Amino acid sequence: MIPDDSQSRYFTSNPTPKALSKHEALVREFVDYHVSTNPNTRIALVTSGGTTVPLENQTVRFIDNFSAGTRGTTSAEYFLREGYAVIFLHRQYSLLPYSRHFSHSTNCFLDFMDESGDGEVVVRQEYQQKMRRVLEEYQYAKKNRLLLLLPFTTITEYLFELRSLATLLQPLDSRALFYLAAAVSDFFIPRERMNEHKIQSSEVENGKKSGDGKQLVVNLDPVPKFLTTLVSQWAPRGSMIVSFKLETDPSLLVSKAEQALEKYGHDLVIGNLLTTRKWEVVFVTKGGQERWVRVPKAKRSRSVSGIEELVGRAEKNKPSDEEVDLSG
Ligand code: PMT
Secondary structure, X not given: OOOOHHHHHHHHHOOOOOOXXXXXXXXXXXXXXXXXXXXXXXXXXXXXXXXXEEOEOOOOOEEOOXXXXXXHHHHHHHHHHOOOEEEEEEEOOOOOOOHHHHOOHHHOHHHHEEEOOOOOEEEOHHXXXXXXXXXXXXXXXXXXXXXXEEEEOEHHHHHHHHHHHHHHOHHHHHHEEEEEOOEOOOEEOOHHHOEOOOOOHHHOEEOOOOOOOEEOOOOOEEOOOOHHHHHHHHXXXXXXXXXXXXXXXXXXXHHHHHHHHHHHOOOEEEEEEOOOOOOEEEEEEOOOEEEEEEOOHHHOOOOOOHHHHHHHHHHHHOOOOEEOOOOO
């Protein structure tokens, strides 16, 4: 399929990210290493976190979204546990696999530590077990070069990176998996309309109605939908492509997920609602099947990230539409 004009224009009218060639070299090296050490290697490209929309070229201000990268990081850990090597394309400074357990303000790493009787800094007794488990997994991934971290910030960086990385994964065919959990902006300011310098408050216009006072009016264009091209051109033949659909209105979620699957022709759309995304998701697969996966009510408070594990288990075991217990 030929990419539509808006897509080609998007890539020619926006500058190539500075880090792209370095990231491409890292991905080539990562793929070569894993293919040469294990010809059956499976590589997952996990995208995570929000994309920004800069208002100025020398960016002081930007539009952002809510995503902290919980879904992406938690799922990346799950893929690593399942034997995948993971390329983690993430929003710079958002959560990262393993360190996410101790980095959030409610999970500050300093609260996990104490001073021992002889003045050594140690992990507090009650956190020893959890920290040891996370540390072991982290060190295993590091030692075996299983995790490649690649940051992006803007929507443009994200799209350039995704296109390049998908193309570089082509030799893997069906051993590549795409798990697109990043929150991707639908709107942006085209380069030719973007201010070079910081927008000055003295430059903003008066509102249309009298009494409106000064207003900064921001005019956004739609970001071209790239999933069709990802599926039909960039990604390896036979690779599995999982995308997420985020809505806030429950009545739209399933139909929008079905439309996405129909339109892009990939394997699976996982739908989630902003307010309930941490404990329920819906799988929509080809043939219009819909399957809900839920963390049981009693386990929701202690398991903010349990849903990702259930997503993995649900995909493997294909249970019917029901709550899946986290224990065992
Ligand atoms: O990080 P957390 O706080 O844990 O939140 C996780 C999450 C809610 C962000 C995640 O689960 C999720 O839903 N991610 C996808 C969010 C999103 O971009 O949804 P959307 O409905 O706007 O887009 C749907 C799909 O279209 C996405 O796969 C996106 O990659 C794709 N898209 C989007 C914009 C665009 N211009 N072209 C696209 O192809």
